[in-house]
Amino acid sequence: MPETGKFGVIGNAALASHKGYYKGRLFSRINELKPGDTFTVKMKDDEIYDYKVFEKKIVEPTEVSVLDQPKD
Secondary structure, three states, X not given: OOOOOOOOOOOOOOOOOOOOOOOOOOOXXXXXXXXXXXXXXXXXXXXXXXXXXXXXXXXXXXXXXXXXXXXX
């Protein structure tokens, strides 16, 4: 979601996809992530970003405040 934070910088970056979209694997187990887990995002330009889960929060589709960026 390009209107959210950029990967590799401080902020909230959001990914969107259909569960199981890519050969049944992309996001198919995202519900199993828990604080302390790590995952890697590889972009089309071969940039690789490693992330660690600090918090898991399930929100309603109308609860868009989770996309807000941190204030300076």
